[in-house]
Amino acid sequence: MKAVVKAEPQPGIRLGDIPVPTVGPEEVFIRVKAVGICGSDAHIYEWAGGFEHLKKCLPMVLGHEFAGEVVETGSRVSGFHRGDRVTSETGLTCGRCVYCLTGKMTLCDQRLGLGRIGIEKKGAMAEYVLCHGSLLHRIPEGVSFEEAAMSEPTAVALNALDQVEIFPGDCVVVLGAGPIALTLAQGAKAAGAFPVVVTGLTQDQSRLSLARTLGADETIDVEKEDPVEKVKDMTGGLGAAKVFEVSGSARAFNQGLDMVRKGGVLVAVGIYPENISVDVTRRLVREMKAIRGVFGGSRLAWSRALHLMASGKIRLAPLITHRLPLEKADQGFRACLEKKAMKVILFPDSSGFS
């Protein structure tokens, strides 16, 4: 079967022909209908450093954001049948540790050892993929394969929202205008936040206008306006109740801490290349602000992601800027890295493309 393979510890990928896997008793064999390129896939494509630990996984088949159709189920899998439309969580966890038992699966120490799809295990940028039966979620009616392929980033956005309590009428600011940021903003809106504010750079104009289309009440171009002043103005000098920092910028992080009101919470979702210094005495002690971090999606967030897609409260199709056959994966990766793409979806069954 054809697959997008990362074979060498250097930039790039190639389209390979790999053997069709055999199905284990607890596994499900899925025909991939749509698979997204995640920021992390693009980083692995680039191989710019910090990936030495993945060298042992090569050759890798990338792709963990996907949806497809069940072709065959292992002898011990129940509840799924041939033809079912499904998406899968990224990887197994032990199910017994304090983190698994409290719903914080991404903190499970066994997670990497058990293997994640698209990293330690063969991913979904291929005609078929094998998944553990316990990780599957059925795609609700009305949700397309390409939307369901975005369940993972949606689960990440919901898991971020789950870190704080959002009350109706809370001002929520999302710093950043990428796919996770715009999904998070829609989730905040669904939770009753008002106003929901999204920030971006001048080059993010089209993303900010998409944010407004998807329900953001205000957007701020941080290169043209001071986001801290603007948020204070909007809230009668108070500041935002909750701020989600998704951009991964140290400057935005500190602005987030400035614009959140006293007693409010800043949630760090981004990946920060450098350490960030914070005025702990002023911001955390005297002003009783809190900083939380969040990593990955939780199992509960996964099924809610699919429900919110079905309800139309979270719209993902407008985030897709590129739809490409699997053969043109390289073009998709380059569009991501050149920041020309919001979301790229690849289709292994390219019969619909010319």
Ligand SMILES: [Zn+2]
């Ligand atoms: Zn992802």
Ligand SMILES: [Zn+2]
């Ligand atoms: Zn565990």
